[in-house]
Amino acid sequence: MQQQLIIKIVFIATLVIAVFAFWALMTYLWKPKKRWPSWVAYLILIAAWFGAIRYYFLNQVELFGTPHYMWFNLFRTESYAFISAIFLSVPVCIVLAILYALVNRISNKVPEADRTGRRAFFRTVGTVVPLAALGGTSYAAFTGQRDIIVTHESFGYTNLPEGLKNYKIVQLSDIHVGACIDLNDLDEILRLALLEKPNRVVITGDLIDKMSWLPETCERLRTFAKQIPDGVDYILGNHEFHHDVHRIVKDIKAKTPINVLINSNIQIMGGKQPVYIAGVSYDNERKKENRETMITKALSGIPKHAFVIFLAHHPEFFSEAIERNVPLTLSGHTHGGQIVLFGIPITPTGVPYVKGRYTEKNSVCYVNNGAGHWFPIRVNCPREITVITFFDGK
Numbered sequence: 515m516q517q518q519l520i521i522k523i524v525f526i527a528t529l530v531i532a533v534f535a536f537w538a539l540m541t542y543l544w545k546p547k548k549r550w551p552s553w554v555a556y557l558i559l560i561a562a563w564f565g566a567i568r569y570y571f572l573n574q575v576e577l578f579g580t581p582h583y584m585w586f587n588l589f590r591t592e593s594y595a596f597i598s599a600i601f602l603s604v605p606v607c608i609v610l611a612i613l614y615a616l617v618n619r620i621s622n623k624v625p626e627a628d629r630t631g632r633r634a635f636f637r638t639v640g641t642v643v644p645l646a647a648l649g650g651t652s653y654a655a656f657t658g659q660r661d662i663i664v665t666h667e668s669f670g671y672t673n674l675p676e677g678l679k680n681y682k683i684v685q686l687s688d689i690h691v692g693a694c695i696d697l698n699d700l701d702e703i704l705r706l707a708l709l710e711k712p713n714r715v716v717i718t719g720d721l722i723d724k725m726s727w728l729p730e731t732c733e734r735l736r737t738f739a740k741q742i743p744d745g746v747d748y749i750l751g752n753h754e755f756h757h758d759v760h761r762i763v764k765d766i767k768a769k770t771p772i773n774v775l776i777n778s779n780i781q782i783m784g785g786k787q788p789v790y791i792a793g794v795s796y797d798n799e800r801k802k803e804n805r806e807t808m809i810t811k812a813l814s815g816i817p818k819h820a821f822v823i824f825l826a827h828h829p830e831f832f833s834e835a836i837e838r839n840v841p842l843t844l845s846g847h848t849h850g851g852q853i854v855l856f857g858i859p860i861t862p863t864g865v866p867y868v869k870g871r872y873t874e875k876n877s878v879c880y881v882n883n884g885a886g887h888w889f890p891i892r893v894n895c896p897r898e899i900t901v902i903t904f905f906d907g908k
């Protein structure tokens with residue numbers, strides 16, 4: 515909790531600095547005759563904007579279903595774009611200013627001519643960069659909200675149990691029912707999952723952020739789970755621990771037929787080579803020894819010759835899965851990095867496993883982009899539902 519508070523404080527402080535830096539840049543470039551009226555107008559505008567977005571976040575559940583909810587949603591998405599544009603344009607303007615100063619120093623311009631040229635240059639930069647940034651972030655936010663893809667992944671194993679041949683598992687991860695993903699979006703995610711006619715569904719953490727939507731989420735999941743022949747398994751992600759994890763687990767267990775795997779496992783097929791699904795909870799504790807403890811507990815009681823499908827919200831657990839020869843790990847958490855340029859996720863995630871399939875030794879890990887998110891900016895990394903099938907790799 516303390517860590518969350520620190521992140522919140524750092525975010526707000528950075529945002530305040532970015533907002534003021536942006537305004538300082540504007541007043542430097544456009545030099546209003548009197549500074550204070552424009553300062554006041556700017557502060558009122560920013561306060562009104564943040565007041566409105568806060569109103570949306572606090573009252574989203576009540577606003578949902580009303581005729582003007584759609585407009586609030588557009589305003590919400592644009593607000594994310596606006597904040598991102600501020601964060602993006604300030605450093606870009608600073609870098610361009612440094613480059614301009616360096617070029618000027620090298621070319622040894624006359625100071626007077628330099629001053630006029632400098633103002634013209636920065637006026638252009640200070641106008642074009644924020645506008646281009648806002649255009650780009652708005653596009654990324656609206657497409658990030660709208661687009662969702664269904665990817666089909668086949669996994670081949672030489673030791674595949676007979677029962678897993680052509681067996682279909684749908685992975686849903688990081689739905690984040692809340693500010694960005696409302697109940698309509700959840701309905702759409704579940705509808706797309708059902709269209710695939712899976713044998714089984716796994717939900718790999720970060721299911722819900724808005725606790726007041728927990729009853730409706732459970733109701734929808736109950737109807738959904740009843741239509742999945744072999745059932746639904748669910749593990750906890752860090753966002754469950756940010757909210758009321760005990761209530762989430764209690765309600766999912768009491769109101770839905772979903773299996774909740776908390777550092778535990780479940781046998782899903784018997785025979786000569788039984789199949790197990792094991793799951794760990796990611797409670798923000800990333801130390802190697804904690805991960806070791808959790809995976810050991812999750813795999814306990816599983817016979818050596820069994821085939822294990824391992825669910826871990828954080829893909830860092832893949833290291834422990836490799837050490838234990840676990841054939842398949844399904845993860846999420848990173849949201850695929852959300853911003854992917856030239857095929858490379860550029861958002862720092864602190865893990866080597868960010869998006870898609872990774873193979874090491876006898877183990878494979880698949881990291882899902884997330885069927886939802888809490889921040890809608892996405893570039894070349896749409897929301898994702900993964901359909902997993904197995905084949906005999908002999």
Ligand SMILES: [Fe+2]
Pocket residue numbers: 688690720751753847848849884
């Ligand atoms: Fe997430």
